Structures are given as C-alpha cells and as structure tokens.
Amino acid sequence: MEVRSSACPLDCPDLCGLAVTVDHGRVVEITGDRRGPVTEGFICGKVRKFADHMYGDDRLTTPLLRTGPKGSDQWSAISWDDALDRITGRIQAIRARSGAQAILPYHYGGSNGWLTEGALASRLFRRLGASTLDRTFCAAATTAATHGLYGAMPGMALEDYAHAQLIVLWGVNPSATGIHLVPVIERARAAGARLVVIDPRQTPLARRADLHLALRPGTDLPVALAAIGALFARGHADREFLAAHATGADELERRAARWTIDAAAREAGIDPALLDRFVELYAAAAPAAIRLGYGIERNRNGGSAAAAVMALPAVAGKFGVRGGGFTMSNGDARWGLTSETAIAAPVAGTRRINMSEIAQALARVRDPGIEMLFVYNCNPVATAPDQRALIEQLERDDLFVVVHEQVMTDTARLADLVLPATTFLEHREVRRGYGTMRLYDSPAVAAPVGESRSNNQLFGALLERLDLVRPGDAMTDDELVAATFAAGAHGPALRAQIARDGVAVPPEGATPIAFVDSFPATADRKIHLVSAALDREAPHGLYHYRPDPGSDDYPLALISPALATQISSMFGQLRKAPGQLQMAPADAASRGLASGDRVRVWNASGEVACVVKVTSEVRPGVCVLAKGLWRRHTRNGYTANALIPPGLADLGGQAAYNDARVQVAKVVD
Numbered sequence: 001m002e003v004r005s006s007a008c009p010l011d012c013p014d015l016c017g018l019a020v021t022v023d024h025g026r027v028v029e030i031t032g033d034r035r036g037p038v039t040e041g042f043i044c045g046k047v048r049k050f051a052d053h054m055y056g057d058d059r060l061t062t063p064l065l066r067t068g069p070k071g072s073d074q075w076s077a078i079s080w081d082d083a084l085d086r087i088t089g090r091i092q093a094i095r096a097r098s099g100a101q102a103i104l105p106y107h108y109g110g111s112n113g114w115l116t117e118g119a120l121a122s123r124l125f126r127r128l129g130a131s132t133l134d135r136t137f138c139a140a141a142t143t144a145a146t147h148g149l150y151g152a153m154p155g156m157a158l159e160d161y162a163h164a165q166l167i168v169l170w171g172v173n174p175s176a177t178g179i180h181l182v183p184v185i186e187r188a189r190a191a192g193a194r195l196v197v198i199d200p201r202q203t204p205l206a207r208r209a210d211l212h213l214a215l216r217p218g219t220d221l222p223v224a225l226a227a228i229g230a231l232f233a234r235g236h237a238d239r240e241f242l243a244a245h246a247t248g249a250d251e252l253e254r255r256a257a258r259w260t261i262d263a264a265a266r267e268a269g270i271d272p273a274l275l276d277r278f279v280e281l282y283a284a285a286a287p288a289a290i291r292l293g294y295g296i297e298r299n300r301n302g303g304s305a306a307a308a309v310m311a312l313p314a315v316a317g318k319f320g321v322r323g324g325g326f327t328m329s330n331g332d333a334r335w336g337l338t339s340e341t342a343i344a345a346p347v348a349g350t351r352r353i354n355m356s357e358i359a360q361a362l363a364r365v366r367d368p369g370i371e372m373l374f375v376y377n378c379n380p381v382a383t384a385p386d387q388r389a390l391i392e393q394l395e396r397d398d399l400f401v402v403v404h405e406q407v408m409t410d411t412a413r414l415a416d417l418v419l420p421a422t423t424f425l426e427h428r429e430v431r432r433g434y435g436t437m438r439l440y441d442s443p444a445v446a447a448p449v450g451e452s453r454s455n456n457q458l459f460g461a462l463l464e465r466l467d468l469v470r471p472g473d474a475m476t477d478d479e480l481v482a483a484t485f486a487a488g489a490h491g492p493a494l495r496a497q498i499a500r501d502g503v504a505v506p507p508e509g510a511t512p513i514a515f516v517d518s519f520p521a522t523a524d525r526k527i528h529l530v531s532a533a534l535d536r537e538a539p540h541g542l543y544h545y546r547p548d549p550g551s552d553d554y555p556l557a558l559i560s561p562a563l564a565t566q567i568s569s570m571f572g573q574l575r576k577a578p579g580q581l582q583m584a585p586a587d588a589a590s591r592g593l594a595s596g597d598r599v600r601v602w603n604a605s606g607e608v609a610c611v612v613k614v615t616s617e618v619r620p621g622v623c624v625l626a627k628g629l630w631r632r633h634t635r636n637g638y639t640a641n642a643l644i645p646p647g648l649a650d651l652g653g654q655a656a657y658n659d660a661r662v663q664v665a666k667v668v669d
C-alpha cells in the first residue's frame with residue numbers, strides 16, 4: 001500500500017488536492033489533502049467513491065465494434081490495432097470523397113485537464129482540417145459577459161468569502177456544486193455576515209439565508225437592472241469609482257432606468273419589498289461579495305443577465321477591499337501559460353458548428369454533410385439540448401460515430417465503435433482551477449483498467465497512422481507539459497513551485513483584490529459597463545430583456561440544476577434512484593397530482609415519463625428535473641434534455657437549458 005498525491009480535475013470550482021491509497025496499482029481509498037486553500041482534508045462523496053466508477057461493471061476495457069443495429073447493444077471486442085485501422089480507413093475515405101470538414105470532433109470537458117481537453121486531439125483535427133466545434137454547453141454566455149466587461153480579470157478567491165459582511169449567492173448552489181465554499185460562508189456568517197440567495201429553488205443555503213429572492217427563471221436581468229437603477233436613483237452609486245475605472249456608466253444608468261423595482265418584481269414574480277430590501281442591504285454592506293453561478297446564464301437573457309449582475313459591484317463601489325467584489329470563473333487567473341503553441345495552429349476558415357445545436361447540424365448541414373462524429377470527453381445524449389432529435393440523428397446508418405469513453409454511456413451505446421478511456425487517476429493531468437486559483441500537475445497514480453488508453457495515446461496513434469506528425473512535435477504527456485511550461489513567461493517558476501509544493505499559485509497571487517492587485521484586462525484597464533462588442537453580439541443589444549417563452553399550452557418553466565451525486569452525467573451509471581420531477585404544491589394540486597404519481601412532462605420537442613415529487617422547495621410555476629440523468633432513469637428513456645428546445649442565450653452561443661417550458665399531467669393506467 002502506498003499513498004500518492006493527485007488532484008481532482010473534474011468539472012467543479014474547488015479543485016481538491018487528493019491523497020490516493022493504491023495497492024498494487026489499484027485504488028483503494030481517496031481522501032482530500034491540504035495543499036489547496038479550501039479542501040481542508042475533506043472531499044465530496046462522488047470522488048471519495050471514484051473507485052466504484054473505475055472498477056464498476058460499466059467500465060469499458062477493450063475497443064468494441066457494433067455488430068447489431070445501432071443502439072441494440074450488440075458488440076464484439078476488437079484489438080486496438082483493428083480499431084485504429086478502421087478509424088483511419090474511414091477518415092481517409094471521407095477525406096477523399098467529401099473533404100475533412102465532413103468529420104466533426106465532438107467534445108467538452110471530460111477529465112478537464114490540459115492534457116485531456118485539447119492537446120493531441122486538437123492537433124489531429126486541426127491538421128486534418130475537420131469542422132471545428134464551438135463549445136457552448138456551459139459558461140459560454142458568462143465568459144462572453146465577463147470578458148466584455150472586465151477582460152480576463154480574476155474574481156474574488158473563494159477563501160476570501162470569509163471576509164465578507166454580505167454574501168449574495170446568485171444562481172448558484174454550492175451545497176451540491178462546490179461544497180467547499182459552504183464552510184467558508186458559515187465562517188463569514190459566524191462573524192456577522194448576512195446571506196442573500198437569488199434562486200427559483202429553496203436550496204439548502206436559501207433555507208438559512210437572511211433573504212431569498214425566489215425569482216422566475218430567466219428574470220435575473222430585470223432584477224439586476226432594477227437594483228442598478230435604484231442604486232443610481234438613491235445616491236448609492238459610487239460615481240467617483242465609476243469615473244476613474246469604468247466606461248458606459250451613464251448608458252447603463254439609462255438602460256437600467258427602464259426597470260423600476262415594481263416592474264422587475266412583477267416580471268420575476270417576487271415581492272417588491274424583498275427586492276427593495278436586497279438593494280438596501282447591498283448598498284450598505286462592506287465588504288459585499290457576489291458569487292455568480294451558472295443558473296443565471298442558461299436562458300435567452302443569460303449573457304445580459306450575467307453582465308448586469310457583474311456590473312453591480314462596480315456601480316455600488318464594492319471593489320478594492322478583501323471580501324468585496326464578485327466571483328464568476330477564476331479560470332482566467334493569469335498563469336501566463338498556453339498549451340496552444342504545443343498543439344498546432346488552428347486552420348483559418350474551417351467551418352464552425354455550435355455543439356448546442358448538434359441535432360440540427362447533423363440533420364441540416366450540407367456541403368459537406370457530417371459523415372463522422374468523433375465523441376470524446378462528452379456524453380451528448382445525456383447533456384445536449386433536443387435529445388429526441390439527437391438520438392434520431394445518431395441512429396442514422398450513414399453517420400459513423402466513434403466514442404472514446406470510460407463507461408458505457410447513453411452516447412456510447414449509439415456508437416459504431418467504442419474505445420476505452422483512462423480516468424484521471426490512470427493518466428497524467430495538469431489542471432488549473434476555475435474557483436480556487438491553483439495549478440496541480442498530477443502523475444498517473446493507478447494502473448490503467450483493461451486496455452484503456454488516454455486521449456493523448458489515442459490521438460497520438462491516429463496522428464502517426466495518418467502521417468500527420470511533424471518534426472519537433474511534442475507527442476507524449478511529458479513532452480506536452482514541458483512544451484507548455486516552456487512557452488510561458490512564468491513557466492520555469494511555476495514548475496519549480498510544483499516540484500517543491502506539489503501545487504502552484506498564479507504569479508499575481510492566489511487571493512488578488514480587484515483594483516488593488518489586479519485590474520480589468522481590457523485595453524484601457526477599465527470596466528466596459530456597456531461593452532460595444534457585447535452590444536453588437538446580443539440580438540437586441542446588451543441588457544435587452546426577452547419575455548418568458550411560456551404559453552398557455554406550456555406554462556411551466558423546467559429547470560435542470562446539478563445533482564450532488566454526479567458531475568453533469570458522469571457517474572450516472574452508479575445511480576439507482578429514478579429521476580423525479582419536482583413541482584410546487586399549487587401546481588400539483590391544480591393538476592390533481594400527489595408525490596409518487598406517474599406523470600408525463602411534455603412540449604413540442606419531446607416528452608418524459610417519470611414520477612413526481614411535490615415540494616415547496618420550488619416556487620410555483622417552476623418544475624425541476626435534474627441535469628445529467630441517464631435514459632435508464634426515466635420510464636420512457638428520455639430526460640430533461642428531450643424538453644430543451646433549440647434556441648440559444650443572447651451571448652456566446654450558450655445553450656438555453658432553462659428556457660424549456662412544459663405541461664405536466666398524470667398518467668392513469
């Protein structure tokens with residue numbers, strides 16, 4: 001037995017350092033360590049039980065070739081050589097017949113490290129000239145908004161929430177999605193901080209909050225604009241700060257003035273007195289911190305809404321002190337490192353396809369149409385919008401689907417060829433946090449299960465077979481890491497830190513105070529409150545509100561927040577419990593529903609058959625069906641994603657998951 005150091009790269013802001021006990025190459029225990037700022041020796045249940053994912057029945061151990069009709073679950077195990085030959089044969093035939101743009105790589109975070117997210121996969125598809133994927137499942141609208149207003153300025157460090165006197169959790173549920181912020185919030189509260197939660201659901205922290213604004217999904221924009229308008233109108237705006245550090249304050253004030261407290265509260269379905277109280281609490285508190293979550297962005301107004309919320313600390317003058325400001329993503333913390341140079345330059349002019357519109361792209365894109373979908377780091381059948389249409393497309397006989405995966409997911413089941421992938425404990429990872437500002441370089445600590453291969457092993461082999469390797473290319477993980485660190489100004493210093501401490505902090509420090517230690521990364525180092533680029537990009541201009549898409553036929557808003565037990569769809573194979581539609585008592589009563597009843601949930605895009613749970617934890621007019629459920633978790637093999645219509649947020653091409661509007665009825669049989 002040996003205890004080895006690793007770090008959890010999975011999609012979560014906390015980025016925990018791990019201590020992994022290994023016995024003859026097999027993981028037997030995983031706990032948190034204390035190298036990072038927030039882990040404090042404890043980790044979430046899902047990663048503590050990661051060995052169940054690694055060694056469970058659903059783990060893929062050999063390449064599998066489909067032998068029956070698509071989706072029939074008939075496979076024969078083949079060798080890696082055979083699998084790679086088949087893929088290169090296909091690629092060459094498609095290239096010769098239709099051109100490489102008929103090939104679409106389809107990928108999201110996977111293990112989320114530099115070595116698995118891009119690296120040799122990016123190099124392969126760039127050198128081939130395949131179609132390029134716009135990655136818009138998550139954080140696309142908020143990233144566009146952050147960059148438009150602040151450039152790549154890091155936000156508040158999570159550990160600095162302990163210093164706040166007011167904490168606003170806006171569209172975020174740390175109790176499930178980033179658990180290490182919870183004790184920090186509790187410490188701040190013990191020292192007198194107030195807590196405000198803005199969320200359609202009564203999350204665990206909303207229950208304990210001083211103020212909970214249970215707004216209707218998609219109405220954050222009017223709420224934030226009304227708050228901004230009131231700050232200006234009531235003399236709470238920090239005009240001196242704005243004059244020194246921002247542009248567009250007058251224009252923002254004009255646009256915000258369209259929303260009074262009463263009008264915004266009416267649109268959001270909340271008591272205007274509560275919104276008023278929020279404005280006064282926020283104006284009076286110092287330091288005041290806003291933690292933005294991804295609940296804000298996943299609707300038609302998501303980009304503008306995130307921009308308006310991020311404008312609040314500027315208007316109210318909350319920067320410049322420890323514990324004040326906002327946190328959206330800290331992935332931009334300036335490491336001065338890029339893996340791009342180690343990969344290969346992108347080919348200009350290749351066709352771009354928005355991953356959130358994959359079902360429509362497969363159906364409609366021509367010249368050339370998509371003939372090969374190469375899926376890695378992603379489980380789109382469980383996570384992309386418009387699930388019914390996507391499944392129909394994946395079942396097409398003239399589409400060749402390759403899936404590189406750890407377990408037999410809903411997407412892998414529909415593939416022609418499935419390739420077994422290693423997990424982050426079986427390959428090297430280099431990961432920087434998007435919450436905690438740390439960088440870990442973790443070696444493989446366990447033996448690969450079966451014949452599983454890492455992304456770089458797979459894509460490196462394909463580069464070789466397709467004769468796409470060039471002299472001087474970094475090919476192995478070690479070479480890629482060395483090339484990445486060598487390309488950055490701070491690379492050698494960061495390497496030395498990692499060698500010494502097992503973890504590195506950004507050159508500008510891990511707890512920067514905005515407008516003291518760090519400034520907006522815009523050209524003039526100012527906040528662009530009404531960014532011209534964003535104003536052009538948003539279909540009706542920045543801060544324009546599009547009303548609720550609900551109708552008499554489909555009046556209920558369906559949202560799909562994260563489960564505590566999964567990371568999006570990952571670990572879904574370990575879930576036994578069926579998916580439950582949560583509904584408010586009034587909405588259930590008017591439909592004659594009680595907890596445990598079977599229901600159908602439907603709209604023009606699809607239908608889900610599941611059971612209902614009646615709970616006052618959701619506000620009236622809203623239903624909840626968690627993100628990341630698998631097809632086996634409902635009665636008809638469709639999940640919330642079958643109810644998500646095509647249609648995007650106003651910025652970044654972001655999927656508008658929470659714009660689903662549905663009707664619900666009891667199933668009597």
Ligand SMILES: Nc1nc2c(c(=O)[nH]1)N[C@H]1C(S)=C(S)[C@@H](COP(=O)(O)OP(=O)(O)OC[C@H]3O[C@@H](n4cnc5c(=O)[nH]c(N)nc54)[C@H](O)[C@@H]3O)O[C@H]1N2
Nearest residue numbers: 171172173176177217218293294295561562564566567568
């Ligand atoms: N355990 C666990 N942790 C995770 C993940 C996971 O799946 N499971 N996923 C990871 C990933 S990929 C991400 S992106 C992050 C997401 O982390 P969070 O930002 O916390 O994401 P969600 O749970 O999707 O949504 C947060 C809250 O937004 C609320 N919400 C929904 N619509 C609206 C709205 O219109 N306005 C407002 N104000 N609130 C709204 C939901 O009710 C929910 O409570 O978490 C990461 N961490």
Ligand SMILES: Nc1nc2c(c(=O)[nH]1)N[C@H]1C(S)=C(S)[C@@H](COP(=O)(O)OP(=O)(O)OC[C@H]3O[C@@H](n4cnc5c(=O)[nH]c(N)nc54)[C@H](O)[C@@H]3O)O[C@H]1N2
Nearest residue numbers: 108110111138377378379383404421560568569570627657
């Ligand atoms: N209804 C609804 N759907 C949503 C959302 C929502 O709010 N509502 N939110 C979305 C959000 S926030 C996100 S981030 C997306 C995430 O959607 P996806 O990108 O599909 O993410 P996961 O579901 O985590 O699936 C990642 C897959 O990658 C595999 N994997 C992990 N590591 C590796 C590796 O090293 N190599 C390879 N080849 N595979 C690996 C895992 O086994 C897993 O099956 O889902 C989105 N889907």
Ligand SMILES: [Mo]
Nearest residue numbers: 011137138139
């Ligand atoms: Mo996400």
